[in-house]
């Protein structure tokens with residue numbers, strides 16, 4: 001792990017085998033270690049520079065169970081979002097509360113240029129350790145539930161393309177305007 005924690009990070013793309021690993025859980029001591037505490041702001045800066053609303057550590061080549069999520073109302077990649085708090089998530093566990101499916105056109109910094117329509121459960125309980133290694137339990141629903149499932153999938157070797165019902169619902173971003181508007185985020 002240590003040798004992977006460097007200064008310049010590149011976002012790995014679909015096909016890179018690191019994206020397909022089950023990432024390593026961290027102990028509380030590891031979360032509180034200087035190397036991980038220094039890594040957290042790097043995750044935020046890579047995510048913000050790429051214009052993302054979430055980033056999982058394996059996407060920058062660090063195979064640990066860590067992700068950051070922050071919905072931004074001024075996101076250039078997604079319309080009509082409300083600002084969320086900043087979530088730093090270690091060692092998550094997901095429990096579906098409402099398995100009713102909801103669909104969104106998901107994008108991924110590791111699958112640049114494409115969007116896919118993915119249906120996922122609409123409400124979940126997420127248990128995790130935060131940046132201070134304190135246990136948290138939150139309920140997420142609607143679009144935030146999709147974002148959590150998308151990001152946390154990365155920690156278990158999955159990408160949204162694995163969740164598509166059909167490759168007919170995988171499109172280039174600049175073709176989205178031609179798609180049935182009721183499936184669009186806005």
Ligand code: ZN
Pocket residue numbers: 107108109110150151154
């Ligand atoms: Zn992603």
